[in-house]
Every structure is written in C-alpha cells, then in structure tokens.
Amino acid sequence: MYAALWRLLPGPVWLRILILLVLVAAVLFALFTLVFPWVQSLIPVPDATLEQ
Template identity: 50%
Template sequence: MYAYFWRSLPGPRPVKILLVLILVTAVFLILMEVVFPWVAAQLPHTDVTV
C-alpha cells in the first residue's frame, strides 16, 4: 500500500520526500485541531462529579 502511494507521487526522490513530509504534517495538524477535540467532547469523562 505504501509502495502504491510512493509510486503515485510525482517527481524525483527529493520532491517525493518533501511531499510526504507536507502530507504527514497536514494530517497531523488536522487530527490535532479538528478530530481529537471533537472526539474528546464526545467522551463521557467530561461529566466528572467529586
């Protein structure tokens, strides 16, 4: 599967490495800014009573 993604990226090896770094960074930022906060709001641990 990773080989398919690597082959589908355009350009020589340095360009592919740069594209992979950009894509990984974008996925990380989307997870941290959108997905994880939404999931945290859905979890029941926010209703804590002591």
C-alpha cells in the same frame, strides 16, 4: 499500499519525501485541530477529586 503511494507521487526522490512530509504534517494538523477535540467532547470525563 505504501509502494502504490510512492509510485503515484511525481518527481525525484527528494521531492517525493518533501511531499510526504507535508502530507503527514497536514494530517497531524487536521487531527489535532478537528478530530481530537471532537472525540474529546464525546468521551465523558468524570470529575475526580482528591481528599486530603
């Protein structure tokens, strides 16, 4: 799978690496801003209190 992705990217090796880093950053940004907050709203978190 990664070899197929590598072959699809244009340009020399340094440009392919740069494109992959930008794609990884975009995916992480989307996960942290859209997906993770949505999933957190679906998971019930009990209110835990500690008594002293």
